[in-house]
Amino acid sequence: MxxxxxxxxxxxxxxxxxxxxxxxxxxxxxxxxxxxxxxxxxxxxxxxxxxxxxxxxxxxxxxxxxxxxxxxxxxxxxxxxxxxxxxxxxxxxxxxxxxxxxxxxxxxxAGGSCAYRPRPAHVDPELNEFVATDVADRPETSTTRPTTDVDDDADDGPELTTIDMEDLVKRGDAVVDDPADPESGVHYRDQHWTYDPDSDTYRPDD
Structure with missing residues (x-):
């Protein structure tokens, strides 16, 4: 993982x-x-x-x-x-x-005494060999990673649309500073995000 x-x-x-x-x-x-x-x-x-x-x-x-x-x-x-x-x-x-x-x-x-006892789940002894074979049959890792062209004149910082941020708030992943303030900041992923009315997006503070 x-x-x-x-x-x-x-x-x-x-x-x-x-x-x-x-x-x-x-x-x-x-x-x-x-x-x-x-x-x-x-x-x-x-x-x-x-x-x-x-x-x-x-x-x-x-x-x-x-x-x-x-x-x-x-x-x-x-x-x-x-x-x-x-x-x-x-x-x-x-x-x-x-x-x-x-x-x-x-x-x-039903009211009887608890008779539960954990039972170890069986592990197939061929698991490791199977995984090793599967990995070996795949293409080797490329030494060069694809790159993304960056516009030097553009702001390449992360941003979230208001719709995306609303979804995060609804799920409880983000928390609004002041629910009464439509342009209130939002805490998300250990960062404070500020609303930008010009782009109608949220951006993390520096």
Missing amino acids: SSDVQWSRFVWRHLDQAAAAELWDELADWVQWARERYDLGDRIPACWFRHPSAVEQLTALMSAHTAAYQQQYTVKGVPVRDWDLMSNWHRVDLWPVVERLARDLGECA
Whole structure:
């Protein structure tokens, strides 16, 4: 996996001790709230945390719940219709996950003691040889990379259209400084972006 990937704080596989401890606290609190709020005690058993698949699915469900229930704004300061997002979370996210967990954790949900034991997934011993052959059969890496012509008179800095930035804000990837200000700056990818009315685009500050 590329080292350039910026993993979400919800990706258990890549969390350190401090991040994992923080996420466990958050998830345990949220799952208990959901079990009581939606009367799911007999469908999501108390031993959910012992089941890796349940942990991953409930983490994703919690993340989607957070995104759906926090008020979002477009870059123009217009509130996103949050009731659509909340309704969609129940229909698309919540109940399908509950049904899968009720099926997968059925014996535990029935009130018996948790008998789950992780089983290592079998690895085909020919995997490495297969991969090595596949790589060897491909063209060698070119020593010269294709270059892109650059217009010396053009501003070659990155920019985002207002539509692109609105989509990022809706998804929660970008945060508007002041929702009431249509030309407010936006924080995205650890940078502050400023609106340029002449080009109707956003550019990162120097």
